[in-house]
Amino acid sequence: MKIYTVGGAVRDQLLGLPVKDHDHVVVGATPEDMLRQGFRPVGKDFPVFLHPKTQEEYALARTERKTAPGYRGFVFHTAPDVTLEDDLVRRDLTINAIARAEDGTLTDPFGGMQDIENKIFRHVSDAFGEDPVRILRLARFAARFDGFTVAPATMALMRRMVDDGEVDALVAERVWQEVAKGLMESHPSRMLTVLQDCGALAHIMGEIAISERLLQVIDHAAAQGHDLPVRFAALLLRLPKDAIEQLSERLRVPNECRELAVMAAREREHVNGALALGAEAIVSLCERCDGLRKPQRFAQLLQAVACDGLVAGDFPQAVRLQGGLDAARGVNAGALAHGCAEPKRIPEVIHAARVAAVQAFLAQA
8 A cells, every 4th residue: 555645735845835735645455444544434426534643635546437517427436456647647737646655756647847847737638628627626726826827738628628518517516616716816817817718707607708907806806815705796896786696696606795796886886986975875875785784794895896996005985984884883773762752763863863973973084
C-alpha cells in the first residue's frame, strides 16, 4: 500500500500558496485494508476514508466510466491493481494531476509542473469532456490564479461540451456552489470571462450581459473584501427585478443573496441620490428596506451600490443614509407605542418621531 498527496495541496505548494486541504490517494489497498488501520469510511459513490487522527480524506485509487449525461453519470472502479497513473488520468487539469509520495518525490505524468510554470489550464485527457462541472471549476480557478490562461485545445473542448448540452445537465445547486466560490475569489471577472468565452454563461446565467464596466464592478467588490451577498448584488445591480428573481430561482440562490440583490437593484437610484433626500424620504427608504430590523443588510445594500460606482473610499450617500438609519433606530418605538392613547395612530407617531430624529441628524451633519 502506497499513499500519495494529490490535487490542490500539491498544486498550491508548487505555486507558493498556503495549503488549505490535503487529499490523499491510496494505491494497492482494499477497503478492508483501510478499516484494519482504523480509517473511517465516508464515501457513498466510491471508497473514501477519514484518517483516524487527522480526519483528512484518503481515497482508494480509482478509474471511472461515463454512463449518463451530467456530473453524476459515472461508474467508479477501485481495486488494488489500479495504478497511480490510472487515478491521475481521470483528473481535470494537469496542474491538479501531480502526486507527492510520502518521501516527497513528485509524480507528474501529464506535464502539470510545466503548465504551472507557464500558467496554463490544460485538460489531462478527453475524460474532461465527460463532466460539465469541470467547466465551472476551471472558470473558478481562473478567478483565483493570477495570469493563468486556458489552453486553446481545452477551450475548444469546453465549447464542444456546451454545444453537446452537457452544461444543461448540471444540477442547480452545484452550479451555484461553484459560482459562489468563484465570486469569492480575488478576480471573479475572470470566471465570468471564461464562462462567456466557452458559451456556458448563456446557459447558466443568461440574464447577465458581460461588459467591461461589469467586470470592473465585480472585481472592485472583491478588492473591497465584501461578502458573498454584496458581490452577488453588485453583479446583478443593473438587472430588472424579474430577471434577478428568475436567475435566483433557477440556481436556487440562498435567500440572503437573492433578497439583497433584488433590494439593491430596486433602490440603486435612491441610494445614489441620497444627498438630495430629506428626512421623510430617508426614513421611508429605511422602512422600505427593513433597515430598522436588519441594519446589517442595509449596510450591505450601501456597499453594493458603492461598488457600482467603483467607490473605494468614503461614499457620501452611504454616510448620510447610515447616519439617518442610526438616528431612526435610536427612537424608542416601544415607549412611544405604550404612551400613545390611540392605538391606530401608533405607526404614524413612531414614523413621525423617526423623521424628527433624522431631521436632527441632518441638521448636525
